Amino acid sequence: MKRICLILICLAAVFGCNAQTEKNDDVIESIMSRTSVRSYTDQTIQRKDLEKIVRAGMSAPTAVNKQPWAFVVIDDKSVMKRLAEQLKNASMLQNAAAAIVVCGDLSLALTGENQEYWIQDCSAATENILLAAHGMGYGAVWCGIYPNKERMKVLYSELSLPENVIPLNIIPIGVPDRKNTPKDKWKPERLHWNKW
Numbered sequence: 359m360k361r362i363c364l365i366l367i368c369l370a371a372v373f374g375c376n377a378q379t380e381k382n383d384d385v386i387e388s389i390m391s392r393t394s395v396r397s398y399t400d401q402t403i404q405r406k407d408l409e410k411i412v413r414a415g416m417s418a419p420t421a422v423n424k425q426p427w428a429f430v431v432i433d434d435k436s437v438m439k440r441l442a443e444q445l446k447n448a449s450m451l452q453n454a455a456a457a458i459v460v461c462g463d464l465s466l467a468l469t470g471e472n473q474e475y476w477i478q479d480c481s482a483a484t485e486n487i488l489l490a491a492h493g494m495g496y497g498a499v500w501c502g503i504y505p506n507k508e509r510m511k512v513l514y515s516e517l518s519l520p521e522n523v524i525p526l527n528i529i530p531i532g533v534p535d536r537k538n539t540p541k542d543k544w545k546p547e548r549l550h551w552n553k554w
């Protein structure tokens with residue numbers, strides 16, 4: 359009986375370990391295979407999928423758990439066309455199925471010198487959005503808005519953003535129209551152990 363118990367414990371340990379490694383491998387594989395996607399088919403994206411992607415954004419960590427953000431999802435083609443015409447850095451909006459504007463909301467942010475943590479918080483949400491879109495088979499790209507005043511002005515005007523809200527970026531999303539290969543960015547010389 360003792361021997362059977364021992365065998366069962368060993369088996370559980372071995373299979374438990376494997377399951378954990380596989381789980382982690384899934385996440386690593388998604389992170390490593392993500393790349394910016396700027397060209398899409400004309401397929402649309404259902405709102406339930408867009409909401410799921412924003413949920414992933416809202417799952418990001420934030421300083422003092424402030425969650426100082428707001429997300430504007432655009433799936434109206436006429437709005438995307440107007441934005442594409444005015445934002446040269448985001449001209450791929452022209453053929454995207456949808457776009458998400460990640461905004462910092464200063465009325466929800468920390469105050470004083472900690473206020474600017476909103477940028478890191480919203481950047482974490484942005485990366486979650488990019489990874490969620492990728493994991494769901496869509497392609498997306500982070501197009502920077504803040505701190506470029508000209509680009510910010512376009513979004514304030516086209517989306518009627520209130521003054522306390524700052525658009526950090528706009529993320530066009532669609533079904534990729536080709537295979538996109540991720541860049542290999544591994545540079546061992548950038549890694550330091552324990553001290554510089």
Ligand SMILES: Cc1cc2nc3c(=O)[nH]c(=O)nc-3n(C[C@H](O)[C@H](O)[C@H](O)COP(=O)(O)O)c2cc1C
Binds near residue numbers: 500501540541
């Ligand atoms: C802060 C930030 C701003 C960016 N702005 C733009 C942009 O305006 N237009 C664009 O096409 N890509 C933009 N990108 C995407 C980068 O060009 C892209 O992430 C980079 O070339 C690395 O490629 P990868 O995303 O495929 O790994 C931006 C990325 C970041 C993080």
